[in-house]
Amino acid sequence: MRSSVKRPPTPDAEEEEQDREPTLQEIINIKLIESGEKERLKELLRERLVECGWKDEMKALCRAFARKRGRNNVTVDDLVHVITPKGRGSIHS
Amino acid sequence: MAAPNEDNLSSHSQLSSQFFGELLDSIIVDVASECHRIARLGLDRSLDDEEEELRLSAQARARVADPSSSGETTSKYVLDIFGQTHPPVANEIFECMNCGRSIMAGRFAPHLEKCMGKGRKARLKATRSSTAAQNRYSRGNPLSNHSPSSNSNSMSRLSNGTSHVAGYEYSNGTIEEP
Numbered sequence: 623m624r625s626s627v628k629r630p631p632t633p634d635a636e637e638e639e640q641d642r643e644p645t646l647q648e649i650i651n652i653k654l655i656e657s658g659e660k661e662r663l664k665e666l667l668r669e670r671l672v673e674c675g676w677k678d679e680m681k682a683l684c685r686a687f688a689r690k691r692g693r694n695n696v697t698v699d700d701l702v703h704v705i706t707p708k709g710r711g712s713i714h715s
Numbered sequence: 716m717a718a719p720n721e722d723n724l725s726s727h728s729q730l731s732s733q734f735f736g737e738l739l740d741s742i743i744v745d746v747a748s749e750c751h752r753i754a755r756l757g758l759d760r761s762l763d764d765e766e767e768e769l770r771l772s773a774q775a776r777a778r779v780a781d782p783s784s785s786g787e788t789t790s791k792y793v794l795d796i797f798g799q800t801h802p803p804v805a806n807e808i809f810e811c812m813n814c815g816r817s818i819m820a821g822r823f824a825p826h827l828e829k830c831m832g833k834g835r836k837a838r839l840k841a842t843r844s845s846t847a848a849q850n851r852y853s854r855g856n857p858l859s860n861h862s863p864s865s866n867s868n869s870m871s872r873l874s875n876g877t878s879h880v881a882g883y884e885y886s887n888g889t890i891e892e893p
Contacts, residue, residue, distance in 0.1 A: 647730055654734075664738050668745075677746060684750035685759060693754050701747035709743050710736070 626697035676712065680705045 633648075644652070654660040671677050687704050688696045753759050794800060804821035811818045813830045 646726075647733065650730065651734070660738075664741065667735075667738050668742055671742065680743070680746050681750055684747065684754070688750070688754040688759075693757065696751060696754050698744075698748050698751045701751050702744055705743050705747055706740075710739060713739065 626699050628699060676709070679712070680709055683708060 651660070654663070683704055684701050687701065691700070805819075807820040808817055809820065810816070811823070811826060811830060813827070816826075818826045
């Protein structure tokens with residue numbers, strides 16, 4: 623099986639390497655997750671992205687890429703790399 | 716405590732944009748995963764359809780360019796776009812509204828010609844009943860080849876100059892309409 627997803631190491635290992643105490647960011651992150659706020663923010667962001675057509679743009683990019691590569695030769699990783707530059711870029715305009 | 720406040724502000728915005736980036740990444744992965752699934756499962760019809768279209772149009776072009784089989788003469792056995800074959804002569808049978816006989820569709824036009832007027836016998840048929848009408852309208856002799864009397868302006872002198880009754884009477888077959 624192809625290893626199509628290259629994931630960074632899980633946060634636990636990273637945390638122990640860098641800091642004994644969690645950074646502010648991590649504290650905030652944890653707090654957000656715990657309170658359920660992070661999930662809500664994520665859904666809100668998702669909704670907004672759909673509304674403004676961002677998701678459709680990304681899907682079109684993926685489709686074009688899949689057409690070029692051939693439908694069955696595409697990996698999730700490929701698609702992530704296809705989308706990320708344009709995806710991030712078009713938001714922060 | 717002014718400085719830490721400023722720091723806090725910038726680090727706040729830094730933190731929030733960092734956090735936003737994280738959220739965005741997560742959503743990007745979701746979208747990519749969805750598209751990957753669609754591509755792999757062949758759910759996006761347009762992906763396949765385009766390839767099909769390209770292939771079919773190339774095929775059709777090849778067939779058109781091929782001069783060996785033409786559709787005109789051999790249309791008997793060649794399929795049309797719905798995959799149906801048609802016989803060269805239409806063979807549905809129905810009743811002629813003029814004479815009442817049952818006619819085959821493919822032979823209907825020639826039959827109508829004969830039946831309604833182009834042929835010799837039809838003209839005879841027409842004039843026999845129209846002479847009666849003519850006699851009613853004009854006392855003049857309809858058998859001669861005179862210039863037509865003023866009764867009907869659809870009558871025009873035929874140039875072939877036959878003394879046949881039909882040549883005079885019959886202009887466009889509309890003298891007597893069934």
